[in-house]
Amino acid sequence: MTKVVEPVSVKSQAKLAQKASKSLGMLSTQVKNEALHVVADYLDQNVATILTANEQDLQNGKKAGYDDAYMDRLALSEARVKEFAQGLRDVAKLDDPSGETLDEWTLENGLNVATVRVPLGVIGMIYEARPNVTVDATGLALKSGNAIVLKGGSSAIHSNRAIVKLMKEALANTEVSSDAVQFIDSTDREATEELFTMKEHIDVLIPRGGGKLISAVVNNATVPVLETGVGNCHIYVDKDADAQKAISIFVNAKTDRPAVCNAAETLIVHSEWLSANKEALVSAFNEHGIGVYGCEKAVKEIERAEPATEDHWASEFLSLDIAVKVVNDVSEAVEHIDNYGTKHSEAIVTESKETAARFTGLVDAAAVYHNASTRFTDGSALGFGAEIGISTQKLHARGPMGLPALTTVKYVMSGSGQIR
Amino acid sequence: MTKVVEPVSVKSQAKLAQKASKSLGMLSTQVKNEALHVVADYLDQNVATILTANEQDLQNGKKAGYDDAYMDRLALSEARVKEFAQGLRDVAKLDDPSGETLDEWTLENGLNVATVRVPLGVIGMIYEARPNVTVDATGLALKSGNAIVLKGGSSAIHSNRAIVKLMKEALANTEVSSDAVQFIDSTDREATEELFTMKEHIDVLIPRGGGKLISAVVNNATVPVLETGVGNCHIYVDKDADAQKAISIFVNAKTDRPAVCNAAETLIVHSEWLSANKEALVSAFNEHGIGVYGCEKAVKEIERAEPATEDHWASEFLSLDIAVKVVNDVSEAVEHIDNYGTKHSEAIVTESKETAARFTGLVDAAAVYHNASTRFTDGSALGFGAEIGISTQKLHARGPMGLPALTTVKYVMSGSGQIR
Structure with a gap:
């Protein structure tokens, strides 16, 4: 008897994230906050693993001849790891936007209408260099009840892989499914491009990086994009x-x-x-x-x-x-x-x-x-506590984006048999 | 000496709309409401012109063998014209979302921060059949301070052309620039496709019509889209x-x-x-x-x-x-x-x-x-007064969209020399 092992595809990962987002969206704020603390502590305990992986990226970066500024963004230290672990605890302190009733009214026929903030679902994060984005973005996603698919830059792949592995190990001991965090472990451009059109399983793409990356996403994605742009x-x-x-x-x-x-x-x-x-x-x-x-x-x-x-x-x-x-x-x-x-x-x-x-x-x-x-x-500077990026687009969110930018709204109607 | 006349291109029309949107965005609610009434009255006075043009579309439709439901959507009558003219007066009665201060706070350094609703700018409306959309969409756009570029279906082109001509004639007697309404007078698919990528001059595309039209826009546009979708x-x-x-x-x-x-x-x-x-x-x-x-x-x-x-x-x-x-x-x-x-x-x-x-x-x-x-x-049914469509997307607006869906937000900062 042969066992058929399905290869790990970008699509299968996005599907896993989507499935995990369902239960994640139903979790209480407290449960999500506890999970963020578990992940933070685990990263703290495993700094050495992260730094070893980062060393590989740094050596490859040196060989590739990256400039000092780039190498600095790529480099991790114990202090930097502790900093982004602490970032997760800080995100735990923020108000949970998900579940908030924004408005509520009753129609003449007695039908109760409420508009409720809910998570977007699955966030596709496409980013360059800085491995801290891996942790920051995951923290913001989970806190707001979203699953996340991470596609970092090739130059940081060892660091990102190690960080995500640890985060998933930590999540396995929480009520948040570790499937809620997916790491596209590939340096192929094709893997990134697959994310562009995965409308069925990904609700929003957030590109973070240079102008070229952002315009590649904006110009080619059919998945809606939160554009964080250049500032002239x-x-x-x-x-x-x-x-x-x-x-x-x-x-x-x-x-x-x-x-x-x-x-x-x-x-x-x-x-x-x-x-x-x-x-x-x-x-x-x-x-x-x-x-x-x-x-x-x-x-x-x-x-x-x-x-x-x-x-x-x-x-x-x-x-x-x-x-x-x-x-x-x-x-x-x-x-x-x-x-x-x-x-x-x-x-x-x-x-x-x-x-x-x-x-x-x-x-x-x-x-x-x-x-x-x-x-x-x-x-x-504006007191938002955390920022996913600064939106230069007009739809959905504009300017500095806090956690509410990762939510949408749902009309929840409760009746007693109302018909029209 | 030869005079060079620039041909009317989709781009030049979008540019005109964008220019007009600037001053339109600064007009008071009262001035915009007055303009809506002037347009409504003028359409009422010129029902005959509209019906004559509509007759041409109906005859062409008959030749093309459209079915009864389609012909019914295409057909105008005095009553239908009066209805959409009245629709403009109803929109005049609605609250103006533009200019509303949503939130305001002062930083410790004394910098005052306000988030203010502002028009999106230029709306690109791509729609099929029903000529009433030409008037409805224009009314909603102008009321919220937006210019509009209209691209209707070929089968209604005579009706739409006549209606837009009248609306622009009416606007010429108001403080709203008649350039704020642009009609793409073409049955070419290329003209529609040009709108898809005109990010510099169009802020949002709203497709209204069948699933095919909507997915063509969603899949090909780099301009952000407000997706009004199919309901299964x-x-x-x-x-x-x-x-x-x-x-x-x-x-x-x-x-x-x-x-x-x-x-x-x-x-x-x-x-x-x-x-x-x-x-x-x-x-x-x-x-x-x-x-x-x-x-x-x-x-x-x-x-x-x-x-x-x-x-x-x-x-x-x-x-x-x-x-x-x-x-x-x-x-x-x-x-x-x-x-x-x-x-x-x-x-x-x-x-x-x-x-x-x-x-x-x-x-x-x-x-x-x-x-x-x-x-x-x-x-x-929900008491919004007017509806641009029902959004099935998650970003920006979800569910029935009223006038606020045609606005974005601007951070307005007032200081006395604050630096960071």
């Missing part, structure tokens, strides 16, 4: 801007963490303000080592500015460089943002409430700021 | 069901309006209940002229039942026919729904609160019912 953010300094506020906001947005998505990439400046405050602005550029690429007018006004290319306007520098565009009014500023912005975070500095209202009304972005740095577009 | 709805009659409630709910859900999406297509029945209530059930089938296709057990028990095919389980009958599946417990019922349901509306009839809770908890659908007919999944 602008600071517009209006003619009525306070000079000190303007320079401090701009410097903060540009230099605090240049590589993050809510950092400023272009300074749009009103010609009158520039004439009046050129010296102070140039001093700030010099003091903070900011490289300047400018439009024709900016190049004329600012000695050290080099001409900006189309690419400078359209892309993130992710460095201490900035593009400078000189405009003659707020409409021109809004037009520039319309052309080049990525609908992430956009700021105006002005003492005119009218101009501020015009700017925040007209600019189409997840977050619009008046007299503050764009750096506040961030789940932790 | 089930009534599960549990062993603890009250016989009178069960039969009355089933008959209502099946026969009230068999062609609509919230009608029942399959009756799942517990074997014990069936044994005890076979006669009453068969009488109801007979009384209402219901054709029965059954699983093996059902065919054995119910004399007039023919064997059901896979297609009977998987598709909408849209007629007085029903598929009958006999099960031994609620889990088996849920499993059948998981396999064949379309996540629209699903009902259980039972006197057991426990079984009801299990069913409504486990079944994954926009609406789940305990002891009531599925026919209540409907914007007007």
